[in-house]
Amino acid sequence: MELYVYDHCPYCVRAMMIFGLKNIPVNKHVLLNDDEETPTRLVGKKVVPILVKEDGSVMPESLDIVKYIDTHYGEPILQTTVRPEIEALLAEITSYSNYLLMPRFIKLDVAEFATQRAIDYFTQKKTAYVGDFTQHFNNTPTYLARLTTDLEKLSAFVLGEASLNHRLSLEDILVFPVLRNLTCVKGLRFPTRLEHYIKRLSELSQVDLYTSQAI
Numbered sequence: 001m002e003l004y005v006y007d008h009c010p011y012c013v014r015a016m017m018i019f020g021l022k023n024i025p026v027n028k029h030v031l032l033n034d035d036e037e038t039p040t041r042l043v044g045k046k047v048v049p050i051l052v053k054e055d056g057s058v059m060p061e062s063l064d065i066v067k068y069i070d071t072h073y074g075e076p077i078l079q080t081t082v083r084p085e086i087e088a089l090l091a092e093i094t095s096y097s098n099y100l101l102m103p104r105f106i107k108l109d110v111a112e113f114a115t116q117r118a119i120d121y122f123t124q125k126k127t128a129y130v131g132d133f134t135q136h137f138n139n140t141p142t143y144l145a146r147l148t149t150d151l152e153k154l155s156a157f158v159l160g161e162a163s164l165n166h167r168l169s170l171e172d173i174l175v176f177p178v179l180r181n182l183t184c185v186k187g188l189r190f191p192t193r194l195e196h197y198i199k200r201l202s203e204l205s206q207v208d209l210y211t212s213q214a215i
């Protein structure tokens, strides 16, 4: 199978996680961010993740990919319950996390931003959507204060070692990608429980953190 992704894309991380957690081999292709041709040829629009299945058919939509892999390859490992409190906290965090993340993504050593053209493409497209990157970067302390409070709240919901609930569930597929991306923010301190969770799930899902290149 072939999986087309951007490394920084939280939806792509969802898909990468299920392959890593179940140890299912997949050829991962990280597209340049300005490559419109490849995804459009595969699914008719510029979007990732895209899975090309063993029979050659294509599947976009991260949660469809997660569900397909979990139910078609070995015993399912994910419970499907998502606590409404988790959903609400995640919605709150993602309402501003892009202000911290987008200005940093373009500075990371990730394959989708290997060229200046790809960086410029992303910057132009996303600035129109979230506002000026430099201004957001300079507002880091304000966003961090808000995030610290929200992460404390989230940490109180962690019940397992490498799972938010007692067992791996869809909650982890939704929450881990957001937390993993936030490891690129220098100066962010995760509550201890949450930090263990992120590290352990990174190992199990074989998705690297950005901690060593935090900005």
Ligand SMILES: N[C@@H](CCC(=O)N[C@@H](CS)C(=O)NCC(=O)O)C(=O)O
Pocket (backbone or CB within 6 Å): 006, 008, 009, 010, 011, 012, 046, 047, 048, 049, 060, 061, 062, 063, 125
């Ligand atoms: N609902 C889709 C959303 C996927 C999505 O929004 N992907 C973004 C990357 S994070 C994308 O491809 N955006 C187009 C672009 O960056 O030009 C899913 O869950 O897979």
